Amino acid sequence: MTLNFFKRVASVVVIGMMTVALSGCLYPKDQLTQNKLPPKDAILTVQAVVDQYQKDTGLLPILNSTPETPLYEKYRIDFEKLQQMNYVSDIPATAYEKGGSYYYLIINEETDPTVKLMNLVLSQKVNDIQASVKAYSDAHQGKLPTGKSVYPDFTSINYDNLNLKEPVLQSVFTGQTLSTIMDAKGNVYLDYGIDITQALNKLDSGKKPDDKQDLRELLVEHSDLVPVKSPIYRLKNGEPQAMLK
Structure with missing residues (x-):
């Protein structure tokens, strides 16, 4: 084998390493770490x-x-x-x-x-939305970027008013996309209603919670994670409903 052969092999290895390194740089840090659980x-x-x-x-x-x-x-x-x-x-x-x-x-x-x-990645994303909602409210004499009613105490957020594209926020429990909701004071939350519904469907019929239980307990019971930026959920007419207290 000649010296030139070894040089060509070394070049291929270096280029491969650079490609791997650069591919990591193509993705924001939060996308790489959002769902990477600790050992x-x-x-x-x-x-x-x-x-x-x-x-x-x-x-x-x-x-x-x-x-x-x-x-x-x-x-x-x-x-x-x-x-x-x-x-x-x-x-x-x-x-x-x-x-x-x-x-x-x-x-x-x-x-x-x-x-x-x-x-914390998910938490920071909600904090960023919260800052945008506050900036809008401050600029519009306290008016909020209110969307459609989602629960009696909560509405969706009108992202057109904020000149933002609605963010894709992934649940740490199911991997599904979570919606954002907002109370009458402009506080922003993540809506875990879909996650909680799935958890309820997995329960035996004799183990259904009563209407006083905070249904978020169903999420943390079988996970190492907690529901970031979440309101309280309780059963209302057999369905999970977000509540302020």
């Missing part, structure tokens, strides 16, 4: 640490929140405290604190503290 062992490890911390201290390693903080954003894990007290040597790479795309949260904090994840 299951990372979640299980954090759960074990939280359990041990609570056993040792009688407390949960969570950051302070306010009464206004939404339920599925409320109890973020305080990794800095866990590091300072030598409960963890390193923070998971997928955590926000390490530049990752997830908040690590605790739900069922009083009865069965359980580690779940909040998708």
Whole structure:
């Protein structure tokens, strides 16, 4: 084999590597990471640490929140405290604190503290829509870009008024496209009605929830994720309905 042959092989390898690298650059970072879940062992490890911390201290390693903080954003894990007290040597790479795309949260904090994840890419997309709605309202004497009625307390958003194309927001539970909804104050949410309907259809007839249960529990029960930017859902005439309280 000649030297020229090896040079040609090396050139092919380099070009191939450049093609792979460039193909990654063709996609926005949020598209690459939106549905990339952390390894299951990372979640299980954090759960074990939280359990041990609570056993040792009688407390949960969570950051302070306010009464206004939404339920599925409320109890973020305080990794800095866990590091300072030598409960963890390193923070998971997928955590926000390490530049990752997830908040690590605790739900069922009083009865069965359980580690779940909040998708920050999806959350930020909703925040961007929220900013556009506020800018429109500020420029139109408080008027909102209201679309059609979706639930008694919510409407769709008229994206034509915002001069925006309606975004494609993918559910972390089913992969389906989620719609955005808005309350009378202009607060923007994701509508998980389709996801919840699917979860209800999988239940045995004898296990149907009552009309007081928050149906979002059906989504988190069999997932490591929480419903980002979601309203409360309860059964109304046998169908899931988004509610403000």
